[in-house]
Amino acid sequence: MAAKKPGKLKIFIGYAPGVGKTCAMLNAAHEKQKAGVNVVAGFIDPHGRPDTAALLKGLEMLPHTRNSNGENAFNEFDLDHALQRSPELILVDDLAHANTAGFRHKKRYQDVEELIRAGIDVYATVDVQQIESLADIVSTITGGNVQERIPDSVFDRADQVELVDIDPDALIDRWRSGKLYPNQETQRAYAYLFTREKLSGLRELALAKTADLLKRIAVQISGQVTSNENTVKEHILVCLSSAPSNKKVIRTAARLAEVFHGHFTALFVETTEYQQLTTKNKAGLRENLRLAEQLGAEIATVYGEDVPGQIAEYVNTSRVSKIVLGRSPNKRRGLSKSTVVDKLIALVPNVETYIIPYNESSFPRRFPLKFKPPMLSLADLAKTVSFLMVCTLVGIWFKSLGFRDENIITIYILGVLFNAMVTKGKLYSVISSIMSVLTFNYFFTEPYYSFQAYDSGYPVTFLTMLSASFIISTLTMRVREQAYQSAQKAYRTEVLLETSRKLQQAKNFSDIIEATAQQMVKLLDKTIIFYTVQQGTLSEPQMYLKNELAADTQAYTGESEHAVAEWVYRNNKRAGATTDTFSIANCLYHAVRGGDSVFAVAAIVMDQEEPLEIFEKSLMIAMLDECALALEKEQLNEKQKEISMQIQQEQLRANLLRGISHDLRTPLTSVSGNADILIGNSEVLSEEQKMRLYKDIYDDSMWLIHLVENLLSITRIENGTLNLNLQAELVEEVISEALLHVNRDSENHIIDTVLDEELLMARMDSRLIVQVLINLVDNAIKYTQCGSHIILSARRDKQMIILEISDDGPGIAEEVKARLFDMFYTANNVRGDGRRGLGLGLALCKSIVNAHGGTIGVRDHFPKGTIFYFTLQAEAVSVYE
Known part of the structure; x- marks a missing residue:
C-alpha cells in the first residue's frame, strides 16, 4: 500500500475563550481561498457571535452530523463526509472537543489526525488550558479544571502555530458586555475565569508554550540540534499508581522530559496486592497508564514486594538521571519508620529526585481503613x-x-x-x-x-x-x-521465548502468522483473529480459538468488525474495544507493522472484558513486533529470490546473446558465401562442386534449425511453460524416429540398436525424448573419431526403463563430467568451424529427463569410450488377442 503524503496541521492557540482564535482561523482561510486553495469549513461553532458568523460567508461548509445523547441532540463533525470531500484545506474548531457516544473516535483531535493521514491540511483551534501537561499549572492559576484536553503530542506535532492574543482588560470588557456568551447561563459559568490575575497567568503560559514550540520547529527546519549535549542523555522516570493524584506527577515528569529533551519512562511496580485492587483502582491505573502513553512515556513493568528496591534496581540498570515521585502527608507505609520516598532516596542518592506533594497516597495501603466485604467460600x-x-x-x-x-x-x-x-x-x-x-x-x-x-x-x-x-x-x-506471580511471569516469558524460536523455524508467511496467533492464544487465553494483507487488501479472517468450543464467528468477523480491521490497516493505528476508536467493537485490533508497512491486522476477542494487564499488553506488542520482523524478513527473502531469478535470467540472456553472436556468425557466413558462389559461378562449377556446396548449405541450415529448437525448448523450460504430453510409447519406435534425424555425419560411424527381447513401453512425451536421443547421438558423433561404434540400448530395471548411448571414443575427463550438463558449457571449449556449439544440448536433455521424473548421467565405457544414460517410467504392456 503506497503511503500518502501526510497533510499539515496549523493550530491557532489562545489563552482563554473569546480571544479570537476562530476569527483568526477564518481570516487565514479566506486568504488561502483567494490564493486558489480548495478550502472547506469542516466544523465551526460561532457560539452565537455575529462577527464569527459573518466570516463564514463565502466558505463551503460541510453538513454536520446530528447525534442524540439522552434528551439532548448534538451537532458533531462528520469525518466520513470530510474524507469523501477530500479538500486541500479543512477548518476544524475546538480541537479538544469530546465526541458524543457512537462515533468512530472519542475525541475530535483523533478525527483531525485521520484527516492529516489522508493527506488533508487542517486548521484547528485550541486553548492553552486544554494542553494535557499544563492541566495542573492551569488548575493552580484558575482554581478550576478543564475536562476536555489534548495530548501534548498533538500540539507538538503541529507544523505551524499562531498565537491569537488580546489584552486581558479588553477581553474582560468583551465578556462583561456579553459579546462572548449571549447565553446568560454560560456567561455565569465562566465568571470565575475572567479576572485580570488569572487571564494574565494564562496569557504568560500560552506565550511560553508557543515560544517553546516555535523554537523547536525552527530547529527542525534548520537541521540543527540542541547545543547542550547533556540534555540529550537525560532519562526521566515516573512511577505509576492507581491514585487520581498520580496524574499530577505524570504531567510534571512529562514537562521535565520536554524541557530536557530526554527519554521519558513510566514504571509500574506490580506487587502481590495488585490482584486485590478493586475494579475502580484498576480502572484508575489504566487511566494513568494511558495518560503517560499520551504524554510520550515508554511503559515498563517490574515485579516485587520491595517497591523502593525494585525502583532503585531499575534506575541503576536503565541509567535514569531524574526521578519524579509523589509524596503524600499520610506518614509511613505500613509499620516502617520511613516512607517509600525516603527509602528510594537512600538507595539512589546520586540520582536527582523531584518530590511532588499531594494529599492522596500513591500506593495502595497494606492495611486499608475500610475493608471490602469478602466473598465467603x-x-x-x-x-x-x-x-x-x-x-x-x-x-x-x-x-x-x-x-x-x-x-x-x-x-x-x-x-x-x-x-x-x-x-x-x-x-x-x-x-x-x-x-x-x-x-x-x-x-x-x-x-x-x-x-x-x-x-x-x-x-x-x-x-x-x-x-x-x-x-x-x-x-x-x-x-x-x-x-504464583513468579510462575505467571516465568510462563509469560517462556511464551515469548517460545514465540521467538517458532518464528525462527517458520518457513513461510502462513507459518509465521499461525505461530504468532497460537502463542497469543497461549499468552492471553483469548480467541485471536488474523487478517493478512494480500495485494493491498485484507484477506478473509483466520480465527484461532482459545478452546475447542464453537464460537459465534459472525459476531467477531462480521461486516462491522471487518470495517474496523480495514481502518486499522489503512491508518496503521490500533482500534476497537478498550481504545478511543471504534470502542464498541467486540475485538481489540492491532496492526502488525514494520515501519510504515502493515503486513497483517491482529484482533483479540475481548467480549466486553476488562482491558489487558500492563505486562500482558507489553508482551503482546513484543510478539506482534517480532512477528512483523519475521514477516519483513520473509518479504525481503522473497524479493531477494525474485532479484536472484532476474539476475539468472539476465545472465542467461547475456550468455545466449554472447553465444549466438559468436557461434551463429560462422554458419551464416558459410551459408551466404556458398549461396553467393552458386549464384555467381554456377556455369563454371562442376556438378561435384555444386553438390559439395549444397551439402555445406544444408548442414549449416540443419545445425541452425537444431540450435533454434534447443533454444526454444530451453526458453519454455526456464519460463515454466513446458507442457508434457505423457503417453505410453514403444521405446523401439522412439529410437528409430530419433535415428532418422541425427547428424548427416552418422554415415561415417557405426550405429547399432540393442533392445531386450520383450516389448519395452515407457511413459513419455515422445517428441521431447526424440530430441534427447538426437542430442546424445549427435554429441557422440561430434566427439568421436570417424568409424567409431555407437550403440543405443534399452532395458527394464524394475519400474524404470534405462536407455544408454555408448561409444568407443576417447572418453571424457573426470573434471569435465561434473560440469557436462551445465548450460553453456562445452568440452575443451572448441569453437569455430570445427565442433561449434552453445553448450545447450546436454543441459536441455537434463531438463527434459528431469521433467519426466527420470535421471540422467554419464560414466566411462570400458575399455574405452563413454556411456550417456537416462531413465524413464516403465509402462505395463497390454496384449490383446
Whole structure:
C-alpha cells in the first residue's frame, strides 16, 4: 500500500475563550481561498457571535452530523463526509472537543489526525488550558479544571502555530458586555475565569508554550540540534499508581522530559496486592497508564514486594538521571519508620529526585481503613473448620499422652500454616488464627470447657499464640502469592521465548502468522483473529480459538468488525474495544507493522472484558513486533529470490546473446558465401562442386534449425511453460524416429540398436525424448573419431526403463563430467568451424529427463569410450488377442 503524503496541521492557540482564535482561523482561510486553495469549513461553532458568523460567508461548509445523547441532540463533525470531500484545506474548531457516544473516535483531535493521514491540511483551534501537561499549572492559576484536553503530542506535532492574543482588560470588557456568551447561563459559568490575575497567568503560559514550540520547529527546519549535549542523555522516570493524584506527577515528569529533551519512562511496580485492587483502582491505573502513553512515556513493568528496591534496581540498570515521585502527608507505609520516598532516596542518592506533594497516597495501603466485604467460600470455610477439628483431636491425644501445652500450641500453629496454604484470602487465616486461640483456651486450659483462664500467664500465651499464628499465616499467603506471580511471569516469558524460536523455524508467511496467533492464544487465553494483507487488501479472517468450543464467528468477523480491521490497516493505528476508536467493537485490533508497512491486522476477542494487564499488553506488542520482523524478513527473502531469478535470467540472456553472436556468425557466413558462389559461378562449377556446396548449405541450415529448437525448448523450460504430453510409447519406435534425424555425419560411424527381447513401453512425451536421443547421438558423433561404434540400448530395471548411448571414443575427463550438463558449457571449449556449439544440448536433455521424473548421467565405457544414460517410467504392456 503506497503511503500518502501526510497533510499539515496549523493550530491557532489562545489563552482563554473569546480571544479570537476562530476569527483568526477564518481570516487565514479566506486568504488561502483567494490564493486558489480548495478550502472547506469542516466544523465551526460561532457560539452565537455575529462577527464569527459573518466570516463564514463565502466558505463551503460541510453538513454536520446530528447525534442524540439522552434528551439532548448534538451537532458533531462528520469525518466520513470530510474524507469523501477530500479538500486541500479543512477548518476544524475546538480541537479538544469530546465526541458524543457512537462515533468512530472519542475525541475530535483523533478525527483531525485521520484527516492529516489522508493527506488533508487542517486548521484547528485550541486553548492553552486544554494542553494535557499544563492541566495542573492551569488548575493552580484558575482554581478550576478543564475536562476536555489534548495530548501534548498533538500540539507538538503541529507544523505551524499562531498565537491569537488580546489584552486581558479588553477581553474582560468583551465578556462583561456579553459579546462572548449571549447565553446568560454560560456567561455565569465562566465568571470565575475572567479576572485580570488569572487571564494574565494564562496569557504568560500560552506565550511560553508557543515560544517553546516555535523554537523547536525552527530547529527542525534548520537541521540543527540542541547545543547542550547533556540534555540529550537525560532519562526521566515516573512511577505509576492507581491514585487520581498520580496524574499530577505524570504531567510534571512529562514537562521535565520536554524541557530536557530526554527519554521519558513510566514504571509500574506490580506487587502481590495488585490482584486485590478493586475494579475502580484498576480502572484508575489504566487511566494513568494511558495518560503517560499520551504524554510520550515508554511503559515498563517490574515485579516485587520491595517497591523502593525494585525502583532503585531499575534506575541503576536503565541509567535514569531524574526521578519524579509523589509524596503524600499520610506518614509511613505500613509499620516502617520511613516512607517509600525516603527509602528510594537512600538507595539512589546520586540520582536527582523531584518530590511532588499531594494529599492522596500513591500506593495502595497494606492495611486499608475500610475493608471490602469478602466473598465467603463454603469450600474454604469447610477446610478451615476441618483443620481446626484435626488440630483439636491431635491436641486431645497429646494431652492424654502427657505432652506439655507448648506441643499442643505448635500443632495449632501448624494447622494455621496449612490452612493458609490451601485457602484463598486472608479472611480464613484470620478466622483460623483466632479460633485456634479460642479452641486452645476452651479445651486445654483450666478451667476446662470455658473461656476463662486461672493462670496469670495464659493471656500472654494466648497473645503470643495469636500473633505467631497471624504472622505465619500472613507470610505463608504472601509466599504463595509471590510463587504464583513468579510462575505467571516465568510462563509469560517462556511464551515469548517460545514465540521467538517458532518464528525462527517458520518457513513461510502462513507459518509465521499461525505461530504468532497460537502463542497469543497461549499468552492471553483469548480467541485471536488474523487478517493478512494480500495485494493491498485484507484477506478473509483466520480465527484461532482459545478452546475447542464453537464460537459465534459472525459476531467477531462480521461486516462491522471487518470495517474496523480495514481502518486499522489503512491508518496503521490500533482500534476497537478498550481504545478511543471504534470502542464498541467486540475485538481489540492491532496492526502488525514494520515501519510504515502493515503486513497483517491482529484482533483479540475481548467480549466486553476488562482491558489487558500492563505486562500482558507489553508482551503482546513484543510478539506482534517480532512477528512483523519475521514477516519483513520473509518479504525481503522473497524479493531477494525474485532479484536472484532476474539476475539468472539476465545472465542467461547475456550468455545466449554472447553465444549466438559468436557461434551463429560462422554458419551464416558459410551459408551466404556458398549461396553467393552458386549464384555467381554456377556455369563454371562442376556438378561435384555444386553438390559439395549444397551439402555445406544444408548442414549449416540443419545445425541452425537444431540450435533454434534447443533454444526454444530451453526458453519454455526456464519460463515454466513446458507442457508434457505423457503417453505410453514403444521405446523401439522412439529410437528409430530419433535415428532418422541425427547428424548427416552418422554415415561415417557405426550405429547399432540393442533392445531386450520383450516389448519395452515407457511413459513419455515422445517428441521431447526424440530430441534427447538426437542430442546424445549427435554429441557422440561430434566427439568421436570417424568409424567409431555407437550403440543405443534399452532395458527394464524394475519400474524404470534405462536407455544408454555408448561409444568407443576417447572418453571424457573426470573434471569435465561434473560440469557436462551445465548450460553453456562445452568440452575443451572448441569453437569455430570445427565442433561449434552453445553448450545447450546436454543441459536441455537434463531438463527434459528431469521433467519426466527420470535421471540422467554419464560414466566411462570400458575399455574405452563413454556411456550417456537416462531413465524413464516403465509402462505395463497390454496384449490383446
